[in-house]
Amino acid sequence: MDSFKHPVLQCRGLNKSYGRHHVIKDLDLELSPGRIVGLVGPNGAGKTTLIKLICSLLTAQSGQILIGGHPVGAGSKALVSYLPERTYLADWMKVADALELFADFYADFDREKALDMLARLSVDPKARFKTLSKGTREKVQLVLVMSRKALLYVLDEPIGGVDPAARDYILSTILTNYNEEGTILISTHLISDVETVLDEAIFLKDGQIVLHKSVDEIRQEEGKSVDELFREVFKC
Amino acid sequence: MAWKFAADAPIYLQTAEIIRLRILTGDYPPGTYIPSVRELAQEAAVNPNTMQKALATLESTGLLTTHRNTGRQVTESQDLIRMLRIEQARAYVQSCRQQLVTLGFSSEEITSLFSHWSGESTLKKE
16 A cells, blocks of 8 residues: 555645636645544635545646545545535435445445444434434434545534534544544534544635644644634634 | 543643543552553543543653553552652642632631631531
């Protein structure tokens, strides 16, 4: 596995515009293996655009993205496990169908692990998605994404729409299930909820990285939590 | 239940402090093995790397020792633990005294407050 010799993610001189709207500006970023990284920034900072570029769902106007040393593209999807902001699993599907889908698509999908996690959530694999609550759907989606053995997990707002108990479940799922060579990139507004599980935080503002440091460095140097620093940097 | 952390100090130091107190209070008795990094990280709801770093700082003080295959063991030295408990007591007393000084009590008053209320709380318990 030569992938592990390279940084998990490298972005160099990345630019992305929608028409005349310049969303990502000359962005450079490097992530090492085995890290849990928070991507934070106000609405419209470019978090989801950056994530979609990394997942090869959008194409940059210029610049380069490497995943484990390989350029992004159809091939890199095998290395990246992506949890989108919104679920894409159809209402008519059963949970078991979604497992099939993931097993078909991804060679690194561990069905046993997924079934085990679903059992602990008391989700019946025979249940149809339309019968599940929004929170349960989000948890099932997370179970699917975390049951892959990927190099990079990209979670876009994984705790956005769920209650605090479900939030704890999701965070502990993230903590217990990532593989140590892998890296997890989590975008979120709810910094204080995720702060203790993060190694590093990236502050994104107007399409540029204004800060990329370890959480404990921020606390040591600034004498304040990442959440407090965020409120200061992005004060309206 | 995730552990609670203050905003103004690194999480690994606060994590180390919680485990240190568990050792001093005997929750983790001398010579016993503490849970694995993963289990502790899960319990605290912190990143395993953070927990690893916290335990490493305790190792550097000699409170924990690592054995390659069996995990981390609390020191067997009762003397070390006793010494650290006394240091901890001193820190508590000093911080309490500091607060009482801020409230405007003199040294003699503070001493009499201590003897007065420590007697009262034992009476109440009985």
